[in-house]
Amino acid sequence: MTELGNRLKEAREEKGMSLDDLQAATKIQKRYLTALEEGNYDIIPGKFYVRAFIKQYAEAVGLNSENLFEEFKKDIPDSYNDEVSDKLSSIKPQRELPKSASKALELLPTLLVSAGVIVVIAIIYVIVQAVIGGGNQNSADQTKTEETQSKYDVSKDSPLTKENQKSGDNEKAADKDKKENGDDEQADEKKELNIKTVSSQGSSTTYEVSGADKLELEVKTTGDSWVRVQDAKGNSLKEGTMKKGETFQKNITDQDQIDLRIGYAPGVEIKINGKVLSYELDPKNVMTQNITIQNKKEEKSS
Template sequence: MAEELGQLFRELRLKKGYSIEDIQEITKIRSRYIEAIEQGKLEDLPGHFYAKAFIKSYGEMVGLDPELIEQYQNLIPDPDLKELPSRTAHSLAKPPSKVGKYLKLSTIYVFIGIVLLLIYMLIVSMASDQPKESKGDLERTRLETTEKPTQKPNTLVNPPTTQKQTTEEPSEQQPVNLGIEVTKTSTTSYKNRSKDIYEVVSTQNQDIFIQLSFNDSCWFEIRKGGPRGKLIVMDTLGKGQVTDKIKLEDQELWIHLGNAAGVQLNVNDNKVTIANEPGPKYISIQKKKAQ
């Protein structure tokens, strides 16, 4: 059974055009463990917990049905409690004596007391170094304050507005016309996953650039010319990271996302929210000529 499921992993990987090195780079699973999964050699995996995690990560990467992933994980034998290491002689050693415990606590309390005493002495020393203002100085300051005449500031109520000032006041700022129109034309499905189709129009005949910014960790791939087109980039990025800008040509730009809710689509200076719920999604972006 394990060998059959492992063979299914390998067939799905080859169907998607991934090498073992590609899977290792994306999932961070070592190549020897990937080969062990594909060969059904569960005994070569590094332990019960890691084995299940590796199978789940690899299965999601190649699009394996979740029920088959769980079925493969159930083939992993539970850890044998008899193989757990027995208590060593060190663990059975007698606890430290109460005398040693009290000595340690006494040393700690003495140290804390010394530190508090030094802090108190420092505060007293700083307070004694501050100069004291004499009574004569206080009287002189009070006299200068009472004898100083108060002056009302010259104020000008409702100053006249000159014609020059009126003409130089800026008018209300108008919104910037970016010259780019982004429209989601439809939502369909591809391989049982949601697929959004976008059309981008440059009304000022300017170049169009596509960029992804990430609010959460997400695996992605971008291809030119559709789902089986030329691979431009495939990687996993995290919060605060962005991809390089990719120029949108006449060919369709195809984007596959593992966690669409953690990604924002940027078309020049236009920001497009892709999804509000986590999960995989396909995106097709096509350039359309302005009418």
């Protein structure tokens, strides 16, 4: 077992995580995790994966991967350029096209021009037909409208007209009152939760929530992941591996701060009052993350 392997294993045991827990948190096969602890890199498919697995292992147990790479650079493969070179050299040059295909390509511009001319003629025909048909339709509509207006014309001073006008004024007043009342109701409902990023460093991000009288935390997994939820005093609210589709909910209205440790961020969705918390750090790049949620409580006026 190498010094690097000992360092990784000690950190894992300090976290109280088994190899099965670490496999669920990092999505790395257990046999590869064992190989990293024993320094047996030969069974891992490629130097790139060795470095990538060490980085994910370190972040899952709370170690700085960059410091590990610098400290143990003699024991860790430093590149994968040889694999890239092998792949590039294996690419065969493109074969020349057959003569029949070349002739077809030469005729392609002529065919495209002919098709374009046909399309233009068709468009012109459709436009002409639409103009002719539209003119006839407009003339018929205008005649029908004039006949209708002549048949049902009512004098402005007639009792019917005045009654209709009065009814219309009453409807407008009612709509105005309804709109004003609706605006007042919407103003009360617009008191929505606000989530903003306060700070972000390494694999840790702090968010601040405000604007809501009640706070409901929801943690849902779309893939297996190790999750830990603690309050400001360090009391554990949830800890362990959550299976795909599992959900954890907790009312955190009275909490000043909540701390989450996510083993596999791409497989975990965090919501507050039903609003999705958008990861400040891309989960694809930083799979293991520390999330701190601070509750900014607003003072109520007496």
